[in-house]
Amino acid sequence: MSARPEWLKVRFNREAVDEVADLMAKFGLNTVCREANCPNRGECCARRTATFLILGGNCTRNCRFCNIACGAPEPVDPEEPERVARAAAELKLRHVVVTSVTRDDLPDGGAAHFARAICAIRERLPGATVEVLIPDFKGDRASLDAVMAARPDVLNHNVETVASLYAAVRPQARYARSLEVLRYCKAAAPDGLTKTGFMVGLGETEAQIAALLDDVRATGCDLLTIGQYLPPTPQHAPLARYVSPEEFERYRRMALERDFRYVASAPLARSSYRAQEAVEAARARP
Amino acid sequence: MKIEVTMPKMSPEMRSGVLCAWLKGEGDRVRKGEALFEVETEKVVCQVEAERDGVLVRLLAEEGDDMPVGAVLAEMEAQP
Numbered sequence: 001m002s003a004r005p006e007w008l009k010v011r012f013n014r015e016a017v018d019e020v021a022d023l024m025a026k027f028g029l030n031t032v033c034r035e036a037n038c039p040n041r042g043e044c045c046a047r048r049t050a051t052f053l054i055l056g057g058n059c060t061r062n063c064r065f066c067n068i069a070c071g072a073p074e075p076v077d078p079e080e081p082e083r084v085a086r087a088a089a090e091l092k093l094r095h096v097v098v099t100s101v102t103r104d105d106l107p108d109g110g111a112a113h114f115a116r117a118i119c120a121i122r123e124r125l126p127g128a129t130v131e132v133l134i135p136d137f138k139g140d141r142a143s144l145d146a147v148m149a150a151r152p153d154v155l156n157h158n159v160e161t162v163a164s165l166y167a168a169v170r171p172q173a174r175y176a177r178s179l180e181v182l183r184y185c186k187a188a189a190p191d192g193l194t195k196t197g198f199m200v201g202l203g204e205t206e207a208q209i210a211a212l213l214d215d216v217r218a219t220g221c222d223l224l225t226i227g228q229y230l231p232p233t234p235q236h237a238p239l240a241r242y243v244s245p246e247e248f249e250r251y252r253r254m255a256l257e258r259d260f261r262y263v264a265s266a267p268l269a270r271s272s273y274r275a276q277e278a279v280e281a282a283r284a285r286p
Numbered sequence: 287m288k289i290e291v292t293m294p295k296m297s298p299e300m301r302s303g304v305l306c307a308w309l310k311g312e313g314d315r316v317r318k319g320e321a322l323f324e325v326e327t328e329k330v331v332c333q334v335e336a337e338r339d340g341v342l343v344r345l346l347a348e349e350g351d352d353m354p355v356g357a358v359l360a361e362m363e364a365q366p
């Protein structure tokens with residue numbers, strides 16, 4: 001692969017990263033920021049934001065783009081939702097983002113645990129908005145109902161990539177199922193916001209991106225993030241190419257033409273990057 | 287007070303990092319939060335920020351060196 005382009009440069013503020021890491025350790029919590037080795041950690045920690053990763057550090061799926069360890073699932077910790085709420089309060093978060101590993105081993109996929117986290121955060125931080133970035137729960141409606149019953153402000157579920165790359169990149173997931181998750185959750189709470197994201201640089205074509213944008217928008221999805229795929233290690237799915245900032249801008253316009261309420265499209269845009277801004281911008285729009 | 291500038295651990299798996307560029311030289315005054323050097327990681331190039339105000343006294347690693355996490359890269363005279 002060609003040398004790393006100039007625009008993939010970030011600031012690293014060690015003090016801020018250590019501070020957030022210490023706080024998470026104190027509460028016995030994981031963040032996706034750390035587990036996925038997110039390049040934005042320096043910046044997000046400096047703004048004292050992070051995305052909680054619940055239900056353990058090991059995932060039951062083996063997606064080819066993701067850095068999170070695939071391994072034996074850990075026992076569900078009933079105290080975890082409360083600790084998330086306490087850590088969020090200590091960080092004085094105004095927008096709390098919670099995600100999880102995929103737990104295909106649990107009958108409800110961990111949906112009730114998500115719901116408990118939402119409720120615990122609401123209790124401790126009544127003024128904060130809550131975003132959950134959920135797995136597909138194998139499309140199980142009872143699981144989605146359980147999450148939606150807790151009324152998250154933003155229901156986020158990433159399609160991750162175009163339909164044709166699912167087999168290579170997300171072998172245990174289904175494109176249509178992820179769309180159905182978004183559609184179902186929007187229908188369940190039309191006043192709530194739904195959000196999705198995908199990566200580019202995996203070998204998708206612009207026509208495939210256009211089709212994805214149509215499919216996702218047809219579910220009623222409000223918010224969208226588009227970012228550069230960066231292989232966590234050489235053993236992960238190979239990088240097809242680096243997409244330039246100009247192309248990201250074109251993708252952003254393609255998405256806005258389809259009337260998404262908010263679109264973040266940039267090399268280092270991530271699903272939870274500046275998530276508070278995203279929800280504020282979406283809500284400010286008439 | 288002399289302080290050591292070390293290679294940060296930027297991800298749980300990181301063992302070492304390639305110092306790809308010094309952004310300040312010996313004798314330069316640096317302010318906390320200014321980018322001091324660049325490290326190549328698996329995903330991006332990280333510009334590591336200075337943690338204190340001070341003067342960079344001595345560089346102990348060269349551009350291109352693969353340095354273990356925690357290794358001393360430079361000495362700084364920190365301003366009180």
Ligand code: SF4
Binds near residue numbers: 040045271272
């Ligand atoms: S972009 Fe999201 S995952 Fe990355 S550091 Fe920021 S909050 Fe964490």
